[in-house]
Amino acid sequence: MSEVHIHKHEVKGRNLVYSILLNLVITLAQIIGGILSGSLALISDALHNFSDVLTLVFSLYANKLSKRKASLNHTFGYKRAELIAAFVNASTLIIVALFLIYGAIERFVEPKIIESNLVIWLSLLGIIVNGFSALLLKKDAEHNLNMKSAYFHLFTDMMASVAVLIGGLLMKFFGWFWVDSVMTILIAIYLIVVGIDLIKSSTKILMLFTPDHIDIKALVREVHKIEGVNKLHHIHIWNLNDDELHLEAHLDCSEDIKMSEFNVLLDKIEQVLFTQFHINHINIQPEYKKEDPKNFIVQD
Template structure:
């Protein structure tokens, strides 16, 4: 028997993502030109990151659209996991971009380049304003969706990178501290590695169908066993289909040889407990009574 709970949730829209893509194309173009003219690696690195943002935002947008396609006989879950794949890809790009920046910044320490700080300052201000607007647009969606969070993190790190570039530009212009451009690049890169790894870990765990970190299976077992009529829960699997759907499937030994209508009532009680206490909104229970076979909580099917 299976059951669904579909409470009202924040509806993630794609239009904010589309607007952010447009903004980032403008920023990237301006920063590439500005970086080449000024000679600033931090500005060019910011442009590179912005370009990766354009790609990641496009990936996020396409995945968002795909995830809303209807299920079919060939795709019984639809394409709901497309957003998890997008989040995984975007997390990888954050880390790859960071490694490139670290390499380039290290080279610049040994081969200094003359930089035009005024242009760096104005380009970084442009980046702060445009990315800041995109960050505000995606903030609410990011709290409810891993794919949107991956896009949001790309934009947030870009905004922080632009702030770092601005600080570097001011220090270069008024204090002639030119090596700060490289330092700021390294700081940006380290931050990218940290946030990228965290996102990559979450996306990987979901794609691999790991039990969510916030879920305690032993606690689930204890709560279900408290319900009258439940003798033994086993063969348990708990996983995220996507950000919105948390699934549980399990076998349940009933304490009595009950009818199907009685099991309907029992399964409804289980669904309420699992949703209210653990947020599990899709439950699939296979009932049994004195059935032979392995009865471990976790069984490799």
């Protein structure tokens, strides 16, 4: 297997540690405040924050695992650990959202008077803490699906706190206590949308689907332009993780060349695949007039 080396973004685990500690503080404060004020939205936000703590701990562990070196029993190492974490984290977003909707509907049927001042101040604290935590992970989230799932947990928490703040202000100045339930449902719907998107992204990689940005037919056309190539077939393309994009294929050569000549040909193919399609791990089986079906680009 050939590999083209690229610069990989180094995910900083310490940012996750800071976020975990901050979220533990805000969770405790919101649970106490929610009980004292009687606000379901505040308690819901606290439960979401606590789910974030578990999510961040899981993401931190997966990040540590992903850095373990390969071994004879684990030839790819634990590079997919973060994908599993992303999938689980996204699933918890949806589960939490469903619980929020259930509680909000119950509260909407039987509205309760809420201590709005406490709701307002604790929601402001939630905005500051979750906003700062999300900011810590923002750069990593742009390069890593696991960090992206953790970032969205924190970002949605910040948005939830904004919604709780708006609800608190409306309750304080207009006495609209039903807003608490409405805000909770809106928060939950947003969580479901984000969760489904993350589940789709992580599932595609876990199932070894061809990445969305790869056009296999276009890739084949480019490789076929290289002198010495007859037909590229039996192609499989997949992401191992966020950094590594793999390709394996059979290459029918136009001439019966020596291995040293094939190395030169392979180098040309690698450059095309890397520069045009960002594929950095390539495994190609050379052939010359081998008797097997070559009329299929993708084949088991």
